[in-house]
Amino acid sequence: MTYSIIIIGDELLIGQVIDTNSGWIARHLAPLGWQARWVKVVADSAADIEQAITEGLAQTDVVLMTGGLGPTKDDITKATLCRYFGGELRHDEATARNVAAVVEARHLKLNDYTRTQAMVPTSCRVIQNQVGTAPIMWFERDGKVLVSMPGVPFETETMMQREVIPQLLERFHSDVHLAQRHLVVTGIIESLLAMKLDDFERSLPAWLHLAYLPQTGWIKLRLTGMHSDEQLLNGEMDAQVTRLHNALGDAIVADDDLPLAAIVGQRLRDRGLSIATAESCTGGNVAHAITQVAGSSDYFVGAVVSYATRVKVDQLGVSAADVERHSVVSQPVAEQMATGVSRLLNTDCAIATTGVAGPGGGTPDNPVGTVWMAVRVGERIVSQRKHYPGTRDRVITRATTDALLLLLAQLRG
Amino acid sequence: MTYSIIIIGDELLIGQVIDTNSGWIARHLAPLGWQARWVKVVADSAADIEQAITEGLAQTDVVLMTGGLGPTKDDITKATLCRYFGGELRHDEATARNVAAVVEARHLKLNDYTRTQAMVPTSCRVIQNQVGTAPIMWFERDGKVLVSMPGVPFETETMMQREVIPQLLERFHSDVHLAQRHLVVTGIIESLLAMKLDDFERSLPAWLHLAYLPQTGWIKLRLTGMHSDEQLLNGEMDAQVTRLHNALGDAIVADDDLPLAAIVGQRLRDRGLSIATAESCTGGNVAHAITQVAGSSDYFVGAVVSYATRVKVDQLGVSAADVERHSVVSQPVAEQMATGVSRLLNTDCAIATTGVAGPGGGTPDNPVGTVWMAVRVGERIVSQRKHYPGTRDRVITRATTDALLLLLAQLRG
Numbered sequence: 001m002t003y004s005i006i007i008i009g010d011e012l013l014i015g016q017v018i019d020t021n022s023g024w025i026a027r028h029l030a031p032l033g034w035q036a037r038w039v040k041v042v043a044d045s046a047a048d049i050e051q052a053i054t055e056g057l058a059q060t061d062v063v064l065m066t067g068g069l070g071p072t073k074d075d076i077t078k079a080t081l082c083r084y085f086g087g088e089l090r091h092d093e094a095t096a097r098n099v100a101a102v103v104e105a106r107h108l109k110l111n112d113y114t115r116t117q118a119m120v121p122t123s124c125r126v127i128q129n130q131v132g133t134a135p136i137m138w139f140e141r142d143g144k145v146l147v148s149m150p151g152v153p154f155e156t157e158t159m160m161q162r163e164v165i166p167q168l169l170e171r172f173h174s175d176v177h178l179a180q181r182h183l184v185v186t187g188i189i190e191s192l193l194a195m196k197l198d199d200f201e202r203s204l205p206a207w208l209h210l211a212y213l214p215q216t217g218w219i220k221l222r223l224t225g226m227h228s229d230e231q232l233l234n235g236e237m238d239a240q241v242t243r244l245h246n247a248l249g250d251a252i253v254a255d256d257d258l259p260l261a262a263i264v265g266q267r268l269r270d271r272g273l274s275i276a277t278a279e280s281c282t283g284g285n286v287a288h289a290i291t292q293v294a295g296s297s298d299y300f301v302g303a304v305v306s307y308a309t310r311v312k313v314d315q316l317g318v319s320a321a322d323v324e325r326h327s328v329v330s331q332p333v334a335e336q337m338a339t340g341v342s343r344l345l346n347t348d349c350a351i352a353t354t355g356v357a358g359p360g361g362g363t364p365d366n367p368v369g370t371v372w373m374a375v376r377v378g379e380r381i382v383s384q385r386k387h388y389p390g391t392r393d394r395v396i397t398r399a400t401t402d403a404l405l406l407l408l409a410q411l412r413g
Numbered sequence: 414m415t416y417s418i419i420i421i422g423d424e425l426l427i428g429q430v431i432d433t434n435s436g437w438i439a440r441h442l443a444p445l446g447w448q449a450r451w452v453k454v455v456a457d458s459a460a461d462i463e464q465a466i467t468e469g470l471a472q473t474d475v476v477l478m479t480g481g482l483g484p485t486k487d488d489i490t491k492a493t494l495c496r497y498f499g500g501e502l503r504h505d506e507a508t509a510r511n512v513a514a515v516v517e518a519r520h521l522k523l524n525d526y527t528r529t530q531a532m533v534p535t536s537c538r539v540i541q542n543q544v545g546t547a548p549i550m551w552f553e554r555d556g557k558v559l560v561s562m563p564g565v566p567f568e569t570e571t572m573m574q575r576e577v578i579p580q581l582l583e584r585f586h587s588d589v590h591l592a593q594r595h596l597v598v599t600g601i602i603e604s605l606l607a608m609k610l611d612d613f614e615r616s617l618p619a620w621l622h623l624a625y626l627p628q629t630g631w632i633k634l635r636l637t638g639m640h641s642d643e644q645l646l647n648g649e650m651d652a653q654v655t656r657l658h659n660a661l662g663d664a665i666v667a668d669d670d671l672p673l674a675a676i677v678g679q680r681l682r683d684r685g686l687s688i689a690t691a692e693s694c695t696g697g698n699v700a701h702a703i704t705q706v707a708g709s710s711d712y713f714v715g716a717v718v719s720y721a722t723r724v725k726v727d728q729l730g731v732s733a734a735d736v737e738r739h740s741v742v743s744q745p746v747a748e749q750m751a752t753g754v755s756r757l758l759n760t761d762c763a764i765a766t767t768g769v770a771g772p773g774g775g776t777p778d779n780p781v782g783t784v785w786m787a788v789r790v791g792e793r794i795v796s797q798r799k800h801y802p803g804t805r806d807r808v809i810t811r812a813t814t815d816a817l818l819l820l821l822a823q824l825r826g
Binding site: 154 | 439527699802
């Protein structure tokens with residue numbers, strides 16, 4: 001099946017809000033073999049919404065639309081849908097009851113704005129929104145489907161998962177099996193990787209496709225296959241993944257389609273190891289990445305963010321003399337931070353970072369973007385110096401990723 | 414001026430990568446009075462790219478395009494541009510030198526793929542990419558402009574700022590002045606706020622516009638005005654902001670267009686206060702938010718992420734008896750964490766969080782989504798209990814925001 005996504009909202013076109021709905025939808029429909037033809041972000045403008053709908057229904061089987069359903073004035077989506085699919089706006093009693101229930105559950109009161117949310121086009125079937133007040137509207141025309149959903153990511157994600165995806169799959173039943181495998185590749189840039197895999201790609205059967213998905217500091221390889229014979233498909237996928245391992249060796253650090261911190265977490269749990277972090281320039285972001293993973297309390301004990309030098313010395317036991325001699329951004333300080341936090345919090349492993357995230361604070365020896373990081377696993381400690389170009393955000397993000405990759409490499413052996 | 418944005422890349426349409434380029438571009442052009450008509454994300458497909466270009470040049474003055482210029486095989490943007498604007502691909506010596514310099518600065522070697530990046534359409538003017546290998550290409554036709562830029566956000570952002578925006582402003586000179594004011598509003602939901610401001614909005618002159626920009630847990634109000642008389646414009650903006658303050662009173666907690674953590678940071682710096690955080694369920698995210706702000710080392714001393722209960726007791730001095738009596742997610746524990754970290758790290762202020770981010774770990778008294786947070790300023794301590802619906806990510810994000818808002822409210826008095 002092919003589909004298009006229309007995202008409605010003035011706030012997106014001035015960059016105040018970043019659209020995450022289209023990414024979420026695509027990420028959840030791709031494994032089902034559904035292909036997004038395009039995503040279009042348009043203003044709260046009847047003409048622009050209408051044009052996008054026309055294009056979507058002409059070029060794809062399904063149009064998924066989010067936004068433009070909030071209570072404030074600039075919302076005209078419903079009137080446009082009503083004009084487009086015919087009929088008129090009517091008061092829907094089931095929707096009114098649902099809105100009242102949602103508003104009550106939030107300990108709020110109905111008002112003129114929430115009341116208008118029960119008005120829906122006669123041409124649609126309503127799917128009640130279980131986690132918000134804006135109703136989900138399902139339209140059909142000439143065998144094609146348009147679903148209008150709220151702009152709030154939490155509401156759209158919840159209702160896509162509970163109702164919209166199951167109903168779409170039922171409506172458009174398909175026989176093709178889809179398989180995907182992901183590999184985490186590090187230590188090689190995209191253009192070199194592409195050269196290395198030139199022969200591999202040439203020899204792939206037409207129904208298999210390799211995609212390069214560059215992340216910050218590493219590359220995700222995704223092998224996708226579609227075939228009506230599921231056994232043949234899975235056998236061929238296994239064989240090709242083995243070929244990739246043969247071609248790339250140690251550059252492949254994981255075979256999972258999980259966030260890096262979740263892969264690291266899995267390894268720690270498998271080996272029964274606990275971990276802590278000691279962070280300076282990353283300011284808690286490594287701990288945040290680790291604890292974004294559900295169940296991370298199984299292995300993550302805690303962290304000390306030692307932003308001020310005195311916290312490094314007083315809490316983590318870093319040698320003040322070494323700070324003086326080597327500066328605070330140095331190998332001995334990073335390693336002593338790792339050792340210090342694993343002793344303080346009594347953990348098997350530790351990650352430590354110390355660097356200059358910028359824009360200020362650079363020195364000739366340690367210009368902005370310099371980061372020392374250390375990883376401790378048991379009594380073994382490794383460390384590395386990195387230099388990142390770019391903004392403060394980028395330095396923090398890349399140092400976080402590289403620190404996790406450094407740990408992952410130690411957990412492989 | 415109106416413009417459209419085309420984002421190219423298969424990886425975006427499967428949701429593996431989230432487009433941040435369009436948001437960045439819109440955020441930086443909106444204050445200059447440039448209006449984005451739409452954003453379209455398309456695949457690495459000649460037909461789809463061509464259709465989007467046709468539409469963009471027909472409907473807007475300028476088309477800004479990112480992506481589809483990487484070294485791997487699925488990149489066909491250049492050939493499409495060449496076909497569209499006429500001429501052919503030629504080897505450009507200046508671009509070749511630039512690519513070689515960038516590759517050398519990264520301590521890498523030229524290869525077949527990076528070498529092809531010096532091939533550009535004869536119909537374009539090249540703007541050399543100072544931070545990457547893909548050249549920026551500027552096309553003109555019938556008084557309209559199309560600029561093709563790399564997909565890597567860091568490269569596009571840097572080159573937009575250094576070259577593309579200045580060149581666009583020079584090319585399309587405009588006389589209209591633009592003014593914007595932002596207000597941070599908390600403690601009121603969007604629909605109620607809209608009701609409260611109904612009269613205000615009705616009485617605005619036609620050249621002023623109020624927008625609601627709901628954030629996670631708070632609302633940003635943006636007043637935008639455009640007028641050829643700059644003095645009149647600024648006077649009217651000031652008057653309307655005063656009216657908003659009169660209408661909303663304490664619900665307005667800040668007058669800045671900055672991230673919440675930067676507003677908090679400014680207040681701390683102004684009052685000469687230092688801060689630390691003690692985090693359980695937020696796992697370091699509050700510290701991360703604070704340290705994302707450049708210069709935060711002026712007031713941020715450090716953090717203890719006390720994920721395991723023993724870290725709360727051993728490092729922060731939380732009473733084990735209180736943990737036993739009230740559970741770890743409770744007011745006394747949150748307050749003792751705040752007091753404990755400000756004593757341990759010797760700071761004036763502290764933020765503490767303890768909660769159940771989920772999906773596991775809920776109890777009848779403290780279901781998933783329950784968070785206790787405490788804020789200490791000097792000897793004064795305040796705390797609140799919150800309950801958030803939704804995913805782990807959402808609980809962490811909202812608790813982080815609310816903890817910062819709680820501190821902000823204490824710093825206002």
